Amino acid sequence: MAWNEPGGGNQHDPWSGGGRRGGGSDGGGNRGGNNGGNNQGPPDLDEALKKFQDKLNGMLGGKGKKGSGGGGKKGGGSNKPRNIFALPGLLIIIALAIWAASGFYLVDQSERGVVLRFGKFQEIVTPGLQWNPPLVDDVRMVNVTRVRSITQTQSMLTRDENIVEVEISAQYQVANPSDFVLNLRNPNLSIENALDSSLRHVVGGTDMIEILTSGREILGSSVASRLQSYLDNYGAGIRLQTINIESTSAPEPVIDAFDDVIRAREDRQRTINQGIAYANAIIPEAQGQAQRIVEQGQGYRESVVAEAQGQANRFNSLLSEYQNSPDIMRERMYLDAVEEVFGGTPKVLLDVSENAPLMYLPLDQMRGSSGGSASTQNSDNIDPRVLNRLSSGQSSQNSSGSSSNSSNSIRREGR
DSSP, X not given: OOTTSTTOTTSBOTTTTTOBSSOSOOSSOOOSXXXXXXXXXXXXXXXXXXXXXXXXXHHTTXXXXXXXXXXXXXXXXXXXXXXXXXXXXHHHHXXXXXXXXXXXXXXXXXXXXXXXXXXXXXXXXXXXXXXXXXXXXXXXXXESSOOEEEEEEEEEEOTTSOEEEEEEEEEEEESOHHHHHXXXXXXXXXXXXXXXXXHHHHHHTSOHHHHHTTTHHHHHHHHHHHHHHHHHHHTOOXXXXXXXXXXXXXXXXXXXXXXXXXXXXXXXXXXXXXXHHHHHHHHHHHHHHHHHHHHHHHHHHHHHHHXXXXXXXXXXXXXHXXXXXXXXXHHHHHHHHHHHHHTTSOOOOOOOOSSSOOXXXXXXXXXXXXXXXXXXXTGGGSOHHHHHHHHHHHHHHHHHHHHHHHHHHHHHHHO
């Protein structure tokens, strides 16, 4: 039998330090009490519940607990008048306690709470433990750090009356929780409609080839600015993060033809780039050659002008000499002219006596290097008078060569 069960007076209480539960019969018949002299343990749970029930019955005006009188006589319980307001008041207190306890809530760090009191905006609560009266305030949590995304694929008409399929995605965050909660009944649907409207407006003002090739970045920025203006006009409390043009393509039945057009445009651009590269290589070389020709022409002009000026100066000097002695100058000019005429002919004139035979020698060959060696080898077969005449003629020719050079210059100046 357990130590705390009824009738277990002989059992030891584990908290009593070895004493017995109850001090035996004291003549009053009190059993099961916890009045042992050495009992220092916790109160009995059943006894505590009985005491609470007695107090509750007393508050409600019920019958009191049968008490134990001295000498073992049973005392009669006294009936008190019943309080009709006690139970409703107790229920009201309990309901108020539950109502107040249900008003506590926790706001996460990434959230903001929009408080509506009887449907009217009251305030925005910050992260932490908050309390609002239940059934009076309605608190709606909005995540302001999460990046939301939406994607659309639409077929639309371009400015040049072609149909193009565009896949676009938008990322956004909540910037104003109150506007996001109060001004938008269905935020996702509102953003989809605004995105579709802005995309159609921008695509309708752009040619198809720009959308398919180089105009995608411009298309994305234009859609982003227009969509943000729409959301601001709606008062949506949304801030766009990015707009991405995922893909742009022609309709499926004509996509092969558009691919051919795109390849042709790429070939055209490649040919243009090759032509530009060739021009960049040829033009500098041509410019260098043109500059060299111009500089050569300038040098030739300067040399011709200088030579003409020198000839004019020489003519002026000859003119002054001619004016001083005209006969001498005419004779000199005549000799220079004769020398110039006969100097270029292969004929040789020899002055011999009338009785001597006239012999013709290839003097034009004998004057060369080979002719010189031949003349020395055949000198024995030549008449001595001819050799003397030749030697005298060569000496006179050498002496007249220098004079002819000067006379040539004089002659040229006298023309």
